[in-house]
Amino acid sequence: MRIGCPREIKNHEYRVGLTPESVHELVAQGHEVWVESGAGLGIDAKDADYLAAGAKIVDGPDPIFAECEMVVKVKEPQAVERAKLREGQVLYTYLHLAPDPEQTADLVKSGVTAIAYETVTGPGGTLPLLKPMSQVAGRMSIQAGATALEKAHGGRGVLLGGVPGVMPGKVAVIGGGVVGWNAAQMAVGLGADVTILDRSPEQLERLGMYFESRAKTRFSNKANIAEAVCEADLVIGAVLIPGAAAPKLVTREMLGRMKQGAVLVDVAIDQGGCFETSHATTHAEPTFVVDGVVHYCVANMPGAVARTSTYALNNVTLPHALAIADKGWQQAMRENAHLAAGLNVHAGMVTYEAVARELGYDYKSVESIVGAAGR
Numbered sequence: 001m002r003i004g005c006p007r008e009i010k011n012h013e014y015r016v017g018l019t020p021e022s023v024h025e026l027v028a029q030g031h032e033v034w035v036e037s038g039a040g041l042g043i044d045a046k047d048a049d050y051l052a053a054g055a056k057i058v059d060g061p062d063p064i065f066a067e068c069e070m071v072v073k074v075k076e077p078q079a080v081e082r083a084k085l086r087e088g089q090v091l092y093t094y095l096h097l098a099p100d101p102e103q104t105a106d107l108v109k110s111g112v113t114a115i116a117y118e119t120v121t122g123p124g125g126t127l128p129l130l131k132p133m134s135q136v137a138g139r140m141s142i143q144a145g146a147t148a149l150e151k152a153h154g155g156r157g158v159l160l161g162g163v164p165g166v167m168p169g170k171v172a173v174i175g176g177g178v179v180g181w182n183a184a185q186m187a188v189g190l191g192a193d194v195t196i197l198d199r200s201p202e203q204l205e206r207l208g209m210y211f212e213s214r215a216k217t218r219f220s221n222k223a224n225i226a227e228a229v230c231e232a233d234l235v236i237g238a239v240l241i242p243g244a245a246a247p248k249l250v251t252r253e254m255l256g257r258m259k260q261g262a263v264l265v266d267v268a269i270d271q272g273g274c275f276e277t278s279h280a281t282t283h284a285e286p287t288f289v290v291d292g293v294v295h296y297c298v299a300n301m302p303g304a305v306a307r308t309s310t311y312a313l314n315n316v317t318l319p320h321a322l323a324i325a326d327k328g329w330q331q332a333m334r335e336n337a338h339l340a341a342g343l344n345v346h347a348g349m350v351t352y353e354a355v356a357r358e359l360g361y362d363y364k365s366v367e368s369i370v371g372a373a374g375r
Contacts, residue, residue, distance in 0.1 A: 001325040002032045004068030006061040007039040010075045012283035014042025014306030015313070017072035017093065020053040022314045022321070027054030031325045034058050034068055043307040065089075072321060074313065075300055076103055087111030087347065090329050092321060094118055094133075095344055098245045098358040099272030107345045108361070113329060117317060118270075119243045119352055120342035127242060129320075129342075131178050132312035134267075136302040138182030138238065141265045142171070142190065144296050145234040148263040148287055154294045156261030158233045161191030168192050172228040174220065174249055174274065175238035176203045179267050181210075183236045188214045195228050225249055230257045237266040237274040243344075243354035245272040252276050252291070260292040269297045333370045340366045 003026060005018040016039050018026075023033045035055045037047055047057045058064060064071060065084035073093035077085065082103065085091060087110065095116035097104045107114050117129040127134075142160070149155035149169065162168035171187040173180045176198030187194045188211060196211075197220040198204050204217045211217075218224045229235050229250055239246055246268035255277060268274040269281075277290045280299040287296050302309035320339050323332040333340035344352040349364040356363035 001070060002034065002068045003070045003072060003321070003325060004034045004064030005036065005039055005055075005072050006064050006081070007036045008042075008074055008303075009078055009081070010300060010303075013075055013300050013303040015074040015303050015310045016040045016043055016045065016306075017074050018321075019043070019310060019314050020045050020049040020055075022318045023050055023055045024053040025318060025322065026325060029322060029326060032056070034064050036061055036064060043310045070321075070324060072317075074310070075303075076100070077107075079106070082106035082110060085110040085112040089113065090115065090324060092117075092317070092324065094270075096270040097344055097352070097355045098243060099270075101359050104345070104350070104355065104359055104361075108348050108350065111347050112345065113343070113347070114345040115320075115324075115329070115339075115342040116243075116344045116352070117313075117342065119344060120320065121338045123338075129313075129316050132316060133302045133309060134178040134240075135182045136305060136309050136312065137267050138179040138236075139186050140301050140305065141179070141183045141236045141238070141267050141296075142186035142234075144286070144298070144301070145171075145236065145263050145265045146190070148265070148294050148296050149234060149261070151261075154261065154287065154289055155263055156233055156259060158261075160187065160234065169233040170231055171195070171234045171236065172197065172232035173236045173238055174225060174228075175236075175240065175268075176200070176207050176217070177238065177240060179240070180236065180238035181207070183238060183267075184211065184215050187234075192234075195232075197224060197228060220249075226254055226257075229254050230259075232262060233259065234263045234265070237264065237268050237278075239268050239274045240271065241354070243352050245358050246274040248274060248276045250275040250277075255291040255293050258291075258293050261294065263294045263296065265296045267301065269299050273297060330370045333366065340370060343369075 070090040122128040151157035158169040160169040194215040266278045350356040350361040
């Protein structure tokens with residue numbers, strides 16, 4: 001199979017879909033890999049590194065979109081890239097379609113076969129291709145929040161860990177999954193006063209056993225969220241409903257009762273955000289203020305630590321890329337129901353139920369397209 005890896009063009013996105021090491025693996029399996037010149041510079045991977053791994057270097061993205069059977073990216077294709085996609089081509093990347101009707105419409109119109117990293121499953125309902133970026137984003141959320149809390153950045157002027165004789169900052173983490181767990185680890189490590197909210201009693205028990213007295217846990221309901229948010233200096237939004245838009249858990253009304261200069265970090269912004277007042281921002285302009293509360297809503301947080309993120313991502317995306325290239329996407333999905341869960345759009349049809357429901361499309365099941373899949 002001919003596989004293409006274009007340079008990412010989203011604002012301040014430095015990650016790349018394939019590392020030179022991943023290219024080497026694909027080439028060793030007999031596949032042809034085209035990489036856009038300069039695609040890896042954000043992770044300090046030069047064209048020469050890709051050439052040494054067996055790739056062909058091409059100028060610009062056009063040859064990749066025009067001639068490659070599979071396109072491997074990191075972020076969702078931007079409008080100019082979506083216009084280049086075509087029927088019969090496989091797109092393998094993060095998509096986050098539920099809160100993005102324009103992207104969904106373009107993918108449907110193109111006829112492309114679009115496989116979303118974030119909905120590929122693993123044993124026990126896990127999301128292994130989303131997990132490493134959730135780990136990165138969770139840890140970064142505390143760094144970003146701590147910076148935004150500085151007075152020069154519009155925050156309250158609170159040091160999360162405090163100092164002897166001065167109380168530490170209060171952090172509320174809404175959602176105790178991968179993002180929330182990693183955010184809490186970082187906040188606890190800084191010495192902050194941390195509260196984690198989640199709806200799963202089992203997850204709350206696991207969190208309680210892990211953090212012991214270093215963090216508090218609370219059941220996530222409207223009253224507890226409102227109380228925790230109003231007491232916090234920093235709130236991390238870390239909720240996820242796989243493939244669907246994030247629920248709006250912090251309302252505009254709650255902001256009026258928060259501390260002036262408090263900070264909200266919305267890690268769920270890729271799925272539309274879990275704060276009512278959120279809208280996506282970029283690394284160039286990461287924050288905005290509503291009712292005296294600083295919002296950090298960067299939609300590609302892990303792009304700021306591109307080298308760590310790219311290698312963590314390739315560790316989990318490459319095995320499926322190899323399977324698709326070796327067997328073709330249909331056979332690979334027939335053999336692996338976890339990969340089949342990643343199919344979001346195919347030949348003008350929406351094939352992920354949550355996306356179809358959110359955006360009003362007719363739903364076409366993956367099984368009806370590829371047949372029954374094994375695990």
